Amino acid sequence: MSNAGIEAYARALFEIAQAEGNIDVVENELFRMARAFESNEQLRSTLTDATIPSERRQGIIDQLLGGKACNTTTQLVSLVVGSGRSRELPAIIDMLVKRASSEKKLEVAEVRSAVELTDDQHKRLAAALTIATGKQVSLKVVVDPTVMGGLVATVGDEVIDDTVRTRLEQLKSRI
Amino acid sequence: MIGRIVSQLASEDPTVTHNWLLPETAEIIYGGLSSLLVFGLLYKFAGPVAKKAMAARTERIQKELDGAAQARTVSESDAAEIRKALGDIDTERSRLLAEADVDAAALIADGRVRIASEIADLESKATADLTAARGRGTEELRAEIALLASLAVPSVVQATLTDQTKQELIEAFIASVGASR
Numbered sequence: 001m002s003n004a005g006i007e008a009y010a011r012a013l014f015e016i017a018q019a020e021g022n023i024d025v026v027e028n029e030l031f032r033m034a035r036a037f038e039s040n041e042q043l044r045s046t047l048t049d050a051t052i053p054s055e056r057r058q059g060i061i062d063q064l065l066g067g068k069a070c071n072t073t074t075q076l077v078s079l080v081v082g083s084g085r086s087r088e089l090p091a092i093i094d095m096l097v098k099r100a101s102s103e104k105k106l107e108v109a110e111v112r113s114a115v116e117l118t119d120d121q122h123k124r125l126a127a128a129l130t131i132a133t134g135k136q137v138s139l140k141v142v143v144d145p146t147v148m149g150g151l152v153a154t155v156g157d158e159v160i161d162d163t164v165r166t167r168l169e170q171l172k173s174r175i
Numbered sequence: 176m177i178g179r180i181v182s183q184l185a186s187e188d189p190t191v192t193h194n195w196l197l198p199e200t201a202e203i204i205y206g207g208l209s210s211l212l213v214f215g216l217l218y219k220f221a222g223p224v225a226k227k228a229m230a231a232r233t234e235r236i237q238k239e240l241d242g243a244a245q246a247r248t249v250s251e252s253d254a255a256e257i258r259k260a261l262g263d264i265d266t267e268r269s270r271l272l273a274e275a276d277v278d279a280a281a282l283i284a285d286g287r288v289r290i291a292s293e294i295a296d297l298e299s300k301a302t303a304d305l306t307a308a309r310g311r312g313t314e315e316l317r318a319e320i321a322l323l324a325s326l327a328v329p330s331v332v333q334a335t336l337t338d339q340t341k342q343e344l345i346e347a348f349i350a351s352v353g354a355s356r
Contacts (some may be wrong), residue, residue, distance in 0.1 A: 128353030175321040
């Protein structure tokens with residue numbers, strides 16, 4: 001799909017979520033869904049498999065997100081999957097998140113952590129990243145056990161990496 | 176005279192001789208004349224041929240004698256050459272033996288030098304190989320240790336990363352990022 005197509009989908013989803021009045025929640029849930037889609041090979045291959053009927057793939061989304069995400073999030077993901085755009089789901093969601101942050105004059109800060117952050121940590125980290133980058137940030141936390149410990153934050157082109165995984169890789173290369 | 180002789184001959188018995196030893200006079204005369212005639216004819220006609228044959232024979236014999244003398248000269252010359260060659264062979268044999276002795280001595284000397292050089296080369300190569308093998312072994316051991324360490328470290332770290340440690344790492348990150356500007 002072209003960039004224009006992705007942008008059109010992102011704009012449409014954003015406007016729906018905004019109209020529903022829960023853009024912050026939907027944005028966060030969609031962001032997590034996109035990261036799960038990227039990291040889970042089985043989920044990705046199932047949702048992009050053209051031999052599986054779209055109703056069946058939408059059913060999988062309902063089962064996956066039902067009760068864990070709000071209705072709007074589930075319906076938006078189901079809409080994208082049902083239209084046969086599963087492959088572009090992460091790009092559409094990233095564009096939506098960017099648009100949402102841009103509306104709030106915020107920069108998206110993707111943070112990967114081995115464990116969930118507490119609300120307090122969330123706030124302090126957002127403040128710290130705002131100080132470090134000089135930009136107001138919208139924090140998107142992805143729980144990624146492969147980082148093992150510590151955090152890696154990506155704000156635009158800037159990456160602040162202090163994870164155990166990276167330190168181990170550096171140690172490995174030094175050895 | 177001839178008539179008298181003829182009449183005398185006619186009056187005599189032809190089967191009886193006048194002397195027990197000598198023939199009749201006429202017979203002597205005729206025989207003598209005939210002999211002279213025969214000898215004369217022989218001298219005239221057969222003489223040159225015989226003379227020529229004798230000369231040819233003499234010449235042939237002389238030629239054979241000359242040939243024999245020449246052959247003898249050649250034989251003597253050959254014999255001298257053979258004797259000389261025999262002497263030369265002895266000299267050549269001595270020379271060859273002497274040369275062979277010199278060559279053998281030089282070969283042995285060269286061989287000793289070459290073997291000594293080859294032994295030195297082999298020793299230095301063996302030393303270099305040993306050094307290289309030792310270096311390779313050290314490198315391989317180091318690589319092996321590095322590989323094992325790189326495989327073991329993540330597991331060890333993962334096992335030692337408690338929730339509290341993870342929280343401390345998050346707090347350290349927030350603190351360091353907040354203090355970075």
